[in-house]
Amino acid sequence: MTEVATARRSRITPEREAELYGATLDLLREVGYEALTMDAVAARTKSSKATLYRQWGGKAELVVRALRHSKPGGLALTDIDTGSLRGDFQALLVREDDCAMEQSSALMRALGMAIHANPDLLQAFRELLIEPEMAEFHKVLQRAIDRGEVSADNPAIGYVLHMMIGGFVARTLIDEQPPTQAYLRDYIDAVVLPALGVPVP
Amino acid sequence: MTEVATARRSRITPEREAELYGATLDLLREVGYEALTMDAVAARTKSSKATLYRQWGGKAELVVRALRHSKPGGLALTDIDTGSLRGDFQALLVREDDCAMEQSSALMRALGMAIHANPDLLQAFRELLIEPEMAEFHKVLQRAIDRGEVSADNPAIGYVLHMMIGGFVARTLIDEQPPTQAYLRDYIDAVVLPALGVPVP
Numbered sequence: 361m362t363e364v365a366t367a368r369r370s371r372i373t374p375e376r377e378a379e380l381y382g383a384t385l386d387l388l389r390e391v392g393y394e395a396l397t398m399d400a401v402a403a404r405t406k407s408s409k410a411t412l413y414r415q416w417g418g419k420a421e422l423v424v425r426a427l428r429h430s431k432p433g434g435l436a437l438t439d440i441d442t443g444s445l446r447g448d449f450q451a452l453l454v455r456e457d458d459c460a461m462e463q464s465s466a467l468m469r470a471l472g473m474a475i476h477a478n479p480d481l482l483q484a485f486r487e488l489l490i491e492p493e494m495a496e497f498h499k500v501l502q503r504a505i506d507r508g509e510v511s512a513d514n515p516a517i518g519y520v521l522h523m524m525i526g527g528f529v530a531r532t533l534i535d536e537q538p539p540t541q542a543y544l545r546d547y548i549d550a551v552v553l554p555a556l557g558v559p560v561p
Numbered sequence: 562m563t564e565v566a567t568a569r570r571s572r573i574t575p576e577r578e579a580e581l582y583g584a585t586l587d588l589l590r591e592v593g594y595e596a597l598t599m600d601a602v603a604a605r606t607k608s609s610k611a612t613l614y615r616q617w618g619g620k621a622e623l624v625v626r627a628l629r630h631s632k633p634g635g636l637a638l639t640d641i642d643t644g645s646l647r648g649d650f651q652a653l654l655v656r657e658d659d660c661a662m663e664q665s666s667a668l669m670r671a672l673g674m675a676i677h678a679n680p681d682l683l684q685a686f687r688e689l690l691i692e693p694e695m696a697e698f699h700k701v702l703q704r705a706i707d708r709g710e711v712s713a714d715n716p717a718i719g720y721v722l723h724m725m726i727g728g729f730v731a732r733t734l735i736d737e738q739p740p741t742q743a744y745l746r747d748y749i750d751a752v753v754l755p756a757l758g759v760p761v762p
Contacts, residue, residue: 472673476733490735515751519728521735523752526727527720532677534691534722550716551724555756 372415380405380412381426388423388467393474393481396423424484427467431456445504445558449548452500453541462538465528494521509558516555523552573616581606581613582627589624590667594675594682597624625685628668632657646705646759650749653701654742663739666729695722710759717756724753 372380383405387396398419402409416422440451456464475482497520504510510517527547531539549560573581584606588597599620603610617623641652657665676683698721705711711718728748732740750761 466677469673469677472670476667476670482737486737494735515747516755519748519752522727522731522748523724524727525731525734526723526725529730530723530726533726534695536683536687546716547720547723551720551752551756554717554758555752557755 372411378429380407380422381429384422384426385430385467388426388470392470393419393423393478398422418480420478420481420484421488423471423481424488427464427471428488430460430464430467440500441503443507445500445509445556446548446553446560448500448503449552450545453544453548458538458540461540465532465538468529469532490521497521504556504558510556514557516557520552520556523555527551573612579630581608581616581623582630585623585627586631586668589627589671593671594620594624594679599623619681621679621682621685622689624672624682625689628665628672629689631661631665631668641701642704645708646701646710646757647749647754647761649701649704650753651746654745654749659739659741662741666733666739669730670733691722698722705757705759711757715758717758721753721757724756728752 380401384396384401387400387404391400396419398409398412401407401422402412412422416425440448442448442451471481471485475485501510501517501520505512505517516523527544528539531537531543537543553560581602585597585602588601588605592601597620599610599613602608602623603613613623617626641649643649643652672682672686676686702711702718702721706713706718717724728745729740732738732744738744754761
């Protein structure tokens with residue numbers, strides 16, 4: 361899928377691509393996934409529907425690529441290596457500022473139900489967002505294991521993304537506040553590191 | 562709100578109430594919160610819309626009371642006191658069997674976006690579901706503190722519901738499986754108890 365998509369995307373400029381992604385996310389926020397149509401994206405961006413289908417294949421891939429594009433710095437954390445798991449987690453957080461995080465949170469809510477009702481959306485979401493994110497988390501955790509910070513058989517290792525998603529989702533629901541960097545730093549110190557057996561200074 | 566609602570509800574039999582709640586949840590699963598109308602509930606249950614409004618005041622309270630009613634054993638955990646936090650958490654889990662848990666999970670997804678778009682739904686959801694659930698968690702945790710199992714200043718105490726919601730939500734998203742009792746028992750042993758500093762045997 362990646363190679364095909366890259367070939368397809370090369371036909372438009374990065375500026376135009378960013379513009380199309382921005383319009384897609386605006387529409388997603390306004391009407392939700394089910395009511396979002398390729399016609400509406402075409403109309404708002406003054407492009408042809410044929411172009412959109414040629415570039416992205418369909419609504420699911422367009423929406424997920426737009427989401428992925430909205431993450432500043434993309435998903436690549438390979439350059440994060442602060443020497444401690446706590447430092448790496450904190451470096452991970454600053455990829456998105458509080459405003460971007462509030463927007464992601466609203467976008468994820470807009471997608472919540474649709475993800476489980478549309479198998480193609482779930483598949484694109486997993487392939488393009490969850491799996492790369494998990495792979496990067498695993499790299500960070502593997503380095504912590506190699507350094508001896510985390511025991512290789514710690515049962516919480518497989519649940520790091522679950523804990524993080526929980527902190528993110530529950531903040532809005534329980535505390536009626538958007539997740540912020542300060543909140544997530546506190547959550548990591550209180551929950552994620554202790555579960556992994558890493559002492560918090 | 563509670564007293565008024567009790568007075569209102571007393572006008573119908575518990576059997577009829579259960580029937581109305583069942584129809585409401587069926588419709589919620591079928592069409593989602595936004596498209597669910599009091600007209601549709603009235604038609605399906607052969608009742609008058611005026612009765613529904615008199616009993617529940619509106620769609621938000623009807624939906625949340627139906628959700629609350631669907632939890633077997635209700636939300637009261639006051640009778641749970643096994644002598645250990647791990648035992649109390651496990652007793653909490655068996656309130657809902659795997660089938661009921663999968664249904665709750667689907668219903669919560671159906672509500673996800675609507676909760677943040679409808680302030681009256683969010684308020685009913687918090688008052689009737691989140692706050693009672695948090696109060697019961699706090700009782701269980703307070704007993705663990707009194708027994709000396711958990712330190713009163715453990716920073717994870719305020720995040721127990723966040724961790725649990727994370728385990729629940731992320732299971733479907735990351736693992737493509739419904740949350741089950743076996744999974745949640747494992748998650749509690751791997752994440753929640755270690756974060757609270759409680760040794761797992």
